[in-house]
Amino acid sequence: MPEHILIIGAGLAGLTCARTLLRAGKRVMVLEASDEIGGRVRSDYQDGFVLDRGFQVLFTAYPAAQRQFDYRALGLCAFDPGALVCEGGRRAVLTDPLRDRDPWALLGAALTSVIRPDDKLRTLALALEMRQTTVDELIAAPDEPTETYLQQKGFSQAAIDRFFRPFYGGIFLDRSLHTSARCFRFNFKMLSDGQTVVPARGMGALSQQLAAELRSAGAIRLKTQVAALMTDGPQVTGAMLADGSRFASDAVVVATPAPEAARLTGLPMPEAHVGTVTLYFAGDVPVVPDKKLLLHSEPDAFVNNAVQLSNVAPSYAPPGAHLLSVSILGVPPFDDDELFARAFADLQRMLVGNHEALTALRTYRPLRLYRIPYSQFAQPPGIHPTLPDNATGRPGLFFAAEFTEASSLNAAIISGEKCAEQILRMPSGMA
DSSP states (O other), rough: OOSEEEEEOOOOHHHHHHHHHTTTTTTEEEEEESSSSOTOOOOEEEETTESSSSSOOOEEEEEHHHOOOOOEEEEEEESOOOOEEEEEEEEEEEEOOTOOOOOHHHHHHHOOOOOOOHHHHHHHHHHHHHHHHHHHHHHHSSOOHHHHHHHHHTOOOHHHHHHHHHHHHHHHHHTOSOOOOOHHHHHHHHHHHHHHHEEEOHHHHHHHHHHHHHTTOOOOOOOOOOOEEEEOOOOOOOOTTTSOEEEEEEEEOOOSOHHHHHHHHHOOOOOOOOEEEEEEEEESSOSSOOEEEEEOTTTEEEEEOEHHHEEEOOOOTTTTEEEEEEESSSSSSOOOHHHHHHHHHHHHHTTOOOOOHHHHTTTOOOEEEEEEEEEEEOOOOOOOGGGGBBBOSTEEEEOOOOTTTOOSHHHHHHHHHHHHHHHHHHHHHHH
């Protein structure tokens, strides 16, 4: 069994793998190229605001998250179920009657004509079906595009376009709904089975919690760029750093995004990907009183979704201030000023007719934005059985990254767990 393991990358997968190995008594060292751990799950702190690097949430029903995180220590703050659909000067409440305890939201959702009554009943039936189906059963089911799956379930095109396209477009970062129905079913179940939350100190608190024991053990090195893997014949024996120094180890775990993993290993990786831009605005008063997502369902929407994050988690803004998060799908070729201006104009279009909301919006100023060209690898139907394994087939080389499972926080953690299990099962000298 390998005794000294090198992990390249300090995202959720790498940290999960490293902590599992550390707890098993192994010597581990995590090398991270950037100035802090977390990968894409990081938070910045600016003028009293908490700014996640991209709009992200945690589903409390994630099985792997339940195994790895101490929820009580994270100070979780919950979104309200459902969403506010903005279209043609109207805002309609849609919600989950199985989870929403707000009588006004339930009444509004029952009365809205944005979604037909039969579509509301189909959504309720699907939620009940997902609650009664195990994750393993969902994964084993036949795969097809999400839009095809919804059509087969009898949903009208209006429901698909007005709700599912912007809502799951915000999850998959692709409004086409060509994403695998396997991903849709899993996310729908997670939404139905638990809450959607953020930690009080930002999504980066997840990474920090995973890293705490590793930091105490001195097992993380930041600002350490790996130039290449070291080999002895077919055996991977460590890593050469950009400064020319070397780290020898019994096993190397590559826990980076797919493009960097392909550079280091030369092995095939999923290449197609999707990106996003997250913009933060700071203001004096809440634009809306809700803890729900605002969805822009117009087909020419620039903003896909927005949320008053300081309503969900007051700790995301300093006293007397409020934080609005805005998500754009893809990475448009505009400078910062143009992105903020276009997003602000689209927010005004979403809120047209709501004098109070528009008055509040005028108090908002651009705070910061994040361009994330590689947010997820693309997940068309049938991709998951083709993804790389944790064990690469090369002696001493392993993967711990979402690209071995699926593009989600839960999948990244699972990959880290599986990688550690593979290493721990190996006989001595067989890495």
